[in-house]
Amino acid sequence: MSKSIHVPGVVKTEEHGNNQATFVIEPLHSGYGMTLGNSLRRVLLSSIAGAAVTAFKAEGASHEFTTLPGVKEDIVEIILNLKGVRFRVFSDEPQTIRLSKKGTGTVTAKDIDINADVEVVNKDQVIAHVDSASSSINMDIIVEKGRGYRAIDESSSKKVISDMIAIDSIFSPVLRVRYKVENTRVGQMTDLDKLIITIETDGTITPRDAFEEASAILVNQYTALAGQTTVEQGTPLSAGTETAVEPGSSDDAPALMTSIEDLNLSARTTNALVNNDIHTLKDLFALSDIELKELKGFGSKALDEVKEKMAEMEF
Numbered sequence: 292m293s294k295s296i297h298v299p300g301v302v303k304t305e306e307h308g309n310n311q312a313t314f315v316i317e318p319l320h321s322g323y324g325m326t327l328g329n330s331l332r333r334v335l336l337s338s339i340a341g342a343a344v345t346a347f348k349a350e351g352a353s354h355e356f357t358t359l360p361g362v363k364e365d366i367v368e369i370i371l372n373l374k375g376v377r378f379r380v381f382s383d384e385p386q387t388i389r390l391s392k393k394g395t396g397t398v399t400a401k402d403i404d405i406n407a408d409v410e411v412v413n414k415d416q417v418i419a420h421v422d423s424a425s426s427s428i429n430m431d432i433i434v435e436k437g438r439g440y441r442a443i444d445e446s447s448s449k450k451v452i453s454d455m456i457a458i459d460s461i462f463s464p465v466l467r468v469r470y471k472v473e474n475t476r477v478g479q480m481t482d483l484d485k486l487i488i489t490i491e492t493d494g495t496i497t498p499r500d501a502f503e504e505a506s507a508i509l510v511n512q513y514t515a516l517a518g519q520t521t522v523e524q525g526t527p528l529s530a531g532t533e534t535a536v537e538p539g540s541s542d543d544a545p546a547l548m549t550s551i552e553d554l555n556l557s558a559r560t561t562n563a564l565v566n567n568d569i570h571t572l573k574d575l576f577a578l579s580d581i582e583l584k585e586l587k588g589f590g591s592k593a594l595d596e597v598k599e600k601m602a603e604m605e606f
């Protein structure tokens with residue numbers, strides 16, 4: 292077993308539509324599947340930047356416990372519907388947008404008059420229903436960028452206009468995160484982890500961008516705590532038969548099945564490899580230099596001999 296903690300990689304990405312994707316991460320040090328999976332899930336659900344409505348003003352309504360003439364929904368229902376509208380905001384400043392609709396019909400997010408710094412993603416989101424031809428709905432809406440959850444008290448203290456109705460806001464663009472940990476192996480190492488994590492977003496951010504942002508957040512947090520301490524980075528491993536180290540193009544595949552006994556290595560080196568269940572070049576390339584030297588009966592001289600043979604074969 293290597294004493295180093297090896298660096299994993301995203302070996303496979305499977306997209307399920309525009310807003311959902313599954314990432315397979317391996318090989319992970321024993322126990323790290325759960326460690327990374329839980330950390331990533333918590334950050335994905337709580338800390339990814341997004342945008343949401345934080346306050347609004349509806350003409351004819353002075354507080355949330357009232358109704359608008361000719362509008363089917365009361366203000367509380369309209370608030371819940373506004374929370375369902377998903378935005379992309381390209382400015383760090385709060386943005387004021389306008390919603391106006393007159394006459395009978397359904398009021399949706401596409402009726403919002405946006406500006407250059409705001410984009411509505413789900414334009415079919417229903418906001419209200421006007422059931423009178425002479426009635427109308429007119430609203431000023433504040434949209435802001437943020438992370439996590441903002442309580443209504445905090446939104447109230449930051450209202451742009453004093454007579455606006457503040458609402459609590461969930462900025463996170465990540466809707467669901469599921470993960471599971473499976474066993475995997477690389478060469479002789481059989482106690483490694485594979486992390487499979489599925490991310491679903493609201494469409495304002497791609498699952499990959501959310502995944503990478505969550506990883507960057509964790510890196511920043513741990514870097515701040517590490518101080519000047521550094522740990523030697525382990526050699527990257529390749530997991531599984533399909534993702535094993537590939538010394539060349541796919542044209543090298545037949546050569547990788549060459550038997551160790553056909554390489555004309557010394558008897559001592561050949562026996563050391565075979566006794567450690569390494570029978571082909573493919574098995575050999577699945578191990579790092581450190582792991583080879585840790586094999587029983589295999590030392591630095593044997594490693595140098597193998598490297599010379601690989602150079603001779605142009606691998």
